[in-house]
Amino acid sequence: MQQASAERPRVSQSRQPAPLSPRASGAGLAWIGRGFLLILAAVVALILARNLLDNPRLFAQIVISGLQLGFVYALIALGYTMVYGIVRLINFAHGDVFMVGSFVSFFAVSRFSLHTWPETAFPGMSPDLSTLIGAISVILLSMVVCAILAVVIERVAYKPLRNAPRITALITAIGVSFFLEFFGALNFVFSPRFIPYQRPFDVYAYYIGGSGIGMVTPSNPAPPDSITFSSIFVIIVITSILMQALLQWLVKRTKMGKAMRASAVDKPTTRLMGVNVDRVISFTFAIGAAFAGLAGVLFAIAYPSIHTQLGILPGLKAFVAAVLGGIGSIPGALVGALIMGQAESLTAGYISTPMRDAVAFTILIVVLLVRPTGIFGEPTGEKA
Amino acid sequence: MNSRSIKVLSVLGAATLMLAACAAPRPAAQPAEAPKDQPAAPAGGEIKVAILAPLSGPVPTFGVSTRDGALLAIEEWNARGGVNGMKIVPIVEDSQCTPDPAVNAANKVIDQDGVKFIIGEVCSSASIPISEIANAKKVLQISPTSTNPGVTVGSDGAVKPYTFRACFIDPFQGQVAAKFALDTLKVRTAFIMLDQANDYVRGLAEFFEKSFTEGGGQIVGKETYTGKDTDFSAILSKVAEARPDMVYLPDYYNIVNLVTKQAKEKGLTMPFMGGDGWDSSDLDNAAADGGYFTNHYSSEDTRPEVAAFIKAYGAKYEGKVPDALAVLAYDAANILLESIKAAGTADDTDKVRAAMSAINFNGVSGNVTFDANNNPVKSAVVLQVKDGKVVYNSTVNP
Numbered sequence: 001m002q003q004a005s006a007e008r009p010r011v012s013q014s015r016q017p018a019p020l021s022p023r024a025s026g027a028g029l030a031w032i033g034r035g036f037l038l039i040l041a042a043v044v045a046l047i048l049a050r051n052l053l054d055n056p057r058l059f060a061q062i063v064i065s066g067l068q069l070g071f072v073y074a075l076i077a078l079g080y081t082m083v084y085g086i087v088r089l090i091n092f093a094h095g096d097v098f099m100v101g102s103f104v105s106f107f108a109v110s111r112f113s114l115h116t117w118p119e120t121a122f123p124g125m126s127p128d129l130s131t132l133i134g135a136i137s138v139i140l141l142s143m144v145v146c147a148i149l150a151v152v153i154e155r156v157a158y159k160p161l162r163n164a165p166r167i168t169a170l171i172t173a174i175g176v177s178f179f180l181e182f183f184g185a186l187n188f189v190f191s192p193r194f195i196p197y198q199r200p201f202d203v204y205a206y207y208i209g210g211s212g213i214g215m216v217t218p219s220n221p222a223p224p225d226s227i228t229f230s231s232i233f234v235i236i237v238i239t240s241i242l243m244q245a246l247l248q249w250l251v252k253r254t255k256m257g258k259a260m261r262a263s264a265v266d267k268p269t270t271r272l273m274g275v276n277v278d279r280v281i282s283f284t285f286a287i288g289a290a291f292a293g294l295a296g297v298l299f300a301i302a303y304p305s306i307h308t309q310l311g312i313l314p315g316l317k318a319f320v321a322a323v324l325g326g327i328g329s330i331p332g333a334l335v336g337a338l339i340m341g342q343a344e345s346l347t348a349g350y351i352s353t354p355m356r357d358a359v360a361f362t363i364l365i366v367v368l369l370v371r372p373t374g375i376f377g378e379p380t381g382e383k384a
Numbered sequence: 385m386n387s388r389s390i391k392v393l394s395v396l397g398a399a400t401l402m403l404a405a406c407a408a409p410r411p412a413a414q415p416a417e418a419p420k421d422q423p424a425a426p427a428g429g430e431i432k433v434a435i436l437a438p439l440s441g442p443v444p445t446f447g448v449s450t451r452d453g454a455l456l457a458i459e460e461w462n463a464r465g466g467v468n469g470m471k472i473v474p475i476v477e478d479s480q481c482t483p484d485p486a487v488n489a490a491n492k493v494i495d496q497d498g499v500k501f502i503i504g505e506v507c508s509s510a511s512i513p514i515s516e517i518a519n520a521k522k523v524l525q526i527s528p529t530s531t532n533p534g535v536t537v538g539s540d541g542a543v544k545p546y547t548f549r550a551c552f553i554d555p556f557q558g559q560v561a562a563k564f565a566l567d568t569l570k571v572r573t574a575f576i577m578l579d580q581a582n583d584y585v586r587g588l589a590e591f592f593e594k595s596f597t598e599g600g601g602q603i604v605g606k607e608t609y610t611g612k613d614t615d616f617s618a619i620l621s622k623v624a625e626a627r628p629d630m631v632y633l634p635d636y637y638n639i640v641n642l643v644t645k646q647a648k649e650k651g652l653t654m655p656f657m658g659g660d661g662w663d664s665s666d667l668d669n670a671a672a673d674g675g676y677f678t679n680h681y682s683s684e685d686t687r688p689e690v691a692a693f694i695k696a697y698g699a700k701y702e703g704k705v706p707d708a709l710a711v712l713a714y715d716a717a718n719i720l721l722e723s724i725k726a727a728g729t730a731d732d733t734d735k736v737r738a739a740m741s742a743i744n745f746n747g748v749s750g751n752v753t754f755d756a757n758n759n760p761v762k763s764a765v766v767l768q769v770k771d772g773k774v775v776y777n778s779t780v781n782p
Contacts, residue, residue: 065617192440194638196668205649216651230649303614348618353609
């Protein structure tokens with residue numbers, strides 16, 4: 001591992017071989033840290049097991065809300081992890097691009113009724129199909145706007161700093177993030193209000209339990225022994241998994257993916273091979289932002305009240321998820337995000353709701369102390 | 385220092401920065417700049433009145449209504465020749481419903497503009513810090529809508545002599561809600577959801593719980609959240625588990641929209657009930673359908689004062705129907721100016737204060753007299769969200 005890391009720059013923290021003595025003491029510390037983590041994990045597992053046996057239905061219900069959050073975080077975390085993988089920049093403006101995504105869909109739906117265009121253009125169309133096409137057009141519009149926004153941000157704010165110290169770009173990223181939040185809060189942009197979000201399609205609740213599966217309506221409430229979930233939960237899970245697969249295919253199987261992987265490893269050499277690295281970087285920003293835009297629409301549909309600081313907390317949590325999974329690793333982003341979603345939801349369910357953010361960021365601190373490379377962060381996997 | 389520790393440090397540093405930034409709604413980045421009407425002073429003298437309202441921050445619709453209601457009252461007084469021959473000059477500042485910007489705005493109007501009278505703030509959590517400054521500097525404050533008892537009475541139990549309010553207080557709203565739930569809705573069990581960090585929400589929840597249990601009801605669960613939450617599914621799972629007859633959610637409309645929508649999607653059918661924080665044009669009536677809330681006034685009230693006010697408000701603000709915030713700000717401004725008129729001076733706030741304590745004012749939101757704690761004695765209404773509209777249900781007297 002050490003010889004390899006001496007030759008090729010890596011995402012991992014062990015890019016430069018550390019001097020011998022700190023490394024030795026670091027190993028000792030890591031042992032203590034691992035022991036501590038094991039004990040912590042055992043305690044958490046015990047508490048969870050007890051609650052699971054106590055009331056399995058409530059437990060399942062809480063896990064479902066955690067999955068819903070986790071899959072949204074996964075979509076956002078992809079953007080963090082891809083951008084970090086290729087330019088080593090933690091793009092803090094990413095959470096705000098996510099916010100812009102939800103606002104774009106809000107204006108598309110409420111102001112321009114974009115979700116009804118198939119109905120207007122083809123009156124004979126079946127309502128289900130027209131809703132589907134309408135919703136997909138809204139989502140695509142958000143994704144495209146976010147992608148363009150991210151490319152503009154990259155060109156204006158990050159590209160001139162490509163050779164500056166990394167901390168400069170990081171501070172710029174925080175600046176861009178604040179700019180988007182407070183520019184958005186101006187009255188002629190998005191306004192600082194909490195805006196009730198109008199959904200492009202209706203969300204229904206279903207129950208599943210001993211008495212089968214069915215839709216929850218006022219006249220047909222969920223039986224007491226069943227688990228309820230909403231249609232947006234199913235949509236979020238399916239979309240998120242599809243997008244992960246799509247990205248995996250893009251990075252592993254396409255020419256652009258190959259160029260992205262090459263740029264992540266060594267930009268000057270990649271350039272010598274005739275690859276337009278700037279274009280590759282822009283493309284990476286665009287893809288990450290498109291996923292954030294998608295996540296923004298899904299998040300707003302699931303939690304339909306939007307405001308310009310909407311992106312801060314989900315953005316930070318997705319960032320923690322990316323660090324937890326191993327920043328730079330695509331499967332890591334998914335795994336980290338799912339863990340974050342569960343941690344948050346279980347904390348809210350079994351400790352207290354106000355503690356959930358504290359737990360989320362405690363995870364960040366523990367990961368950075370004990371295993372800064374994250375779960376998938378070993379410098380063997382390929383980075384995108 | 386090797387690159388590893390630098391990286392870890394920078395990540396940590398950035399994370400702390402971001403955390404610090406999102407913990408408090410960055411007052412510095414958003415200077416409190418609001419439209420100002422400040423014409424040149426006429427020869428007969430002028431009275432400066434500050435209106436501190438949350439024009440940005442979490443509840444800007446409250447701020448806009450408050451400003452509009454107070455400005456309407458001031459305009460009417462000026463049209464009638466001012467107070468004791470003096471013209472009233474309003475100074476509007478954005479106090480953001482948040483302690484820090486509220487304190488900055490209060491200091492600005494008192495120290496820079498030399499204001500002796502403040503109308504505001506809307507939120508209890510902002511009015512309380514303003515009241516401390518106002519009382520230290522002998523500036524008379526009247527809050528139109530802050531319902532927390534701590535606005536007019538300090539934590540040591542002493543009344544703040546320079547702070548009044550135009551609305552009834554949390555104990556009364558919590559009491560009315562409990563009474564209504566037990567007697568009219570005939571519920572026996574309730575679940576309380578509250579934001580522990582919000583004075584207003586905590587106050588209502590506390591007094592609801594007290595009155596509800598004293599009246600023979602049972603609280604089957606109580607869960608807290610934070611004002612920045614968007615996902616309430618864990619709490620709502622517990623509500624589904626506890627199966628209460630009703631849920632008491634005395635928060636502002638932004639939270640109510642999220643909670644009631646997610647509750648409907650979980651298949652929860654019990655009614656939600658809240659306080660005047662629900663009263664907003666941004667309340668999602670479809671999601672909150674079947675819910676009830678206590679409020680200061682209803683536009684369906686038939687008293688002549690109400691009709692006259694609705695007409696004047698609609699004429700000035702392009703047909704808008706005033707909400708309770710606008711009504712209370714209008715009443716607060718009228719109470720203040722009436723007191724100045726009765727005292728015969730705008731320089732000695734002690735005299736104005738005494739006049740205000742003794743006032744018997746027939747306002748749009750009801751007849752107002754003040755008790756020993758500078759709280760008004762007046763009636764409350766219960767409104768219902770029904771078929772996408774908010775309708776009048778009943779009036780409850782103190």
